[in-house]
Amino acid sequence: MALLQVRDLTVSFRTSDGLVQAVRGVSFDVQKGRTLGIVGESGSGKTVCTQTLLGLTRGAEVGGTAEFDGQDLLTMTSAQLRRVRGARIAAIFQDPLSSLHPLYRVGWQIVEMIRAHERVSKPAARARAIELLDLVGIPQAASRVDDYPHEFSGGMRQRAMIAMALALNPELIIADEPTTALDATVQAQVIDLLQRLRDEFDSALIIITHDLGVIADMADQVLVMYAGKAVEIADRRTLFYLPHHPYTQGLLESIPGSAGVNEKLRPIPGQPPSLINLPSGCAFHPRCRFVMDRCLTEIPELRTVERGHLSACHLPLDLTGLGSADDSARQQAADAGREKIG
């Protein structure tokens, strides 16, 4: 059985402008020792999704289930959740500066975290903190443990966050844009570190990012989100080489260098939709190249394209992949679909 089983998760927020449907029915599994990548643009609901699992979306209306090792995280009391959070599920956030308290020493913050969950003496917890900082590659960990966060560089702070996340050998680590705030050479160090640690501790890892390069590097399984829904789920190679959903395809073609350096980029036209006023039918239809009449009225279900590859699109399942030949085949299918309805 999967370590984490999320079924039909919905999250919405009541605001003065109306109901914001941030997550609209997302299901996924995370296996032990595996990495799930969640990719999507700003506002696609990828962060809300995982923050809800950690009980961090206060005031939201939450539906569905999220079973972690057989227990539903969404119905736990806050006392129960506190025992799981940090100890069994750890989180690494995007901005390492605002995730560390600026007025406490880095080591103290790790010690506090350990002692909140386990009955260990302060010196023992401190020794563990030094060990962890050393493990994540902080030089002279024994003296740096008493530094304040502002004395660390961005990369070191992110490593300190990773050290804190690892402190209690969690079974699941949720990393929300762990490398976005870092420079390329430091990003390479952190990705390398996360992969090594996942293998060493056999934890499950959820990586949330908008950077398809990080996904290509790290994820075993990839979930693509658009406007609060999972539009495609596939293993890494299938997603990059044989995507089915036009949104995934559009994302891949938007990356500079994807079509050759001198080719013009093919961006997805238009803007992501407002989560208050969602388009009818498939939320992607206003931006889709292959839109059919059916897409305006019917919300596509997540269907199996082939084993382990799911896509929420009305286009025929045998049409997948990038390239102009496939595009024209898709176009024909879209036209045919239109005729059938008309």
Next chain:
Amino acid sequence: MTKPDPTPSIQRRPSDDDVLLTLRGVVKHYPIKHGIIFKTEIGRVRAVDGVELTVRRGETLGLVGETGCGKSTLARCITRLFPLTAGSIVFDGQDISRLSRRELRPYRRQVQMIFQDPYGSLNPRRRIGSIIGDPFAIHGVADGAERKRRVQELMELVGLNPEHYNRFPADFSGGQRQRIGVARALALRPKLIVCDEPVSALDVSIQAQIINLLEGLQDEFNLTYVFIAHDLSVVEHVSDRVAVMYLGKIVELADRDQLYGQPRHPYTNALLLAGSIADPDRARARRRIILTGDVPSPVDPPSGCRFHPRCPKAQQLCFDTEPQLQPEPGDPVEHATACHFPVAPGEDLTVLTPGIGSAVDQPTEG
């Protein structure tokens, strides 16, 4: 003040003498002051420390480097948003590095800037029509109905709906705001636009829209771009030539294909291999050069070659002597590298890689 030794200027092909912008030994230091009444200078942030660069008419010069390498400071030197500490900038035959504010005004019409943050660079309390019309007002070019007409033309040009003339920035998404910034930069038909991370705050699909827009405008108006970004694939896509900066200096400068195909500086090599590749098989196949540590502080840069503390090839010479930016034997004259031991084609730097702490001392395996 310490005068940094300017690196010798790079030889140019005779056909490339249509130079729009020349930077000679450009230095920008920020003093660090201490004390309340009697402020004494206790140090200097050497943000830009002797940059030699030429930009040709109609080309896109990419400028890459990590946080704190001085690329944004250099952009602000080129646009003369603040005075230089030393060096000179010649634009279209005129030295603009010592001009007063008043004397700079004609220059300001010809050089514009697009900023990174589409939220911070637009005044939230002003309507976008008046934001885009600002350059017209400041330079007294057009007013009244004429200004409105020209603003709406610009809005149409960058893909905004001209009817949204009276809306506020808050009504627009990040990508649309960046289009507003582009329209404002274009208003006076400048010759040079300095783009400081124009797409890094945007989502991938929107980023591609803005890149295509900038490229289209370049063809239409024969614009010259200095394009600053930390995303190497974006720079590769837009640039004709690329300069790599490290701690206030240019360490490598070459044609785009040369730089990406045969990087000579160890830092460029590491940077190129560190960049994310959105292709699982290629991502797994490459071997990253994991550099140790972080970029040192520009207040007290390392002696000799500034990259030596992180460089896998560093030797005593790198510690003692600063390398000059010059073409290496065998390279085209256009390809300049500031390194004593440039990387040979096919050389594997990963075998030299020192580790960052005990947990991470082996190179990534596929």
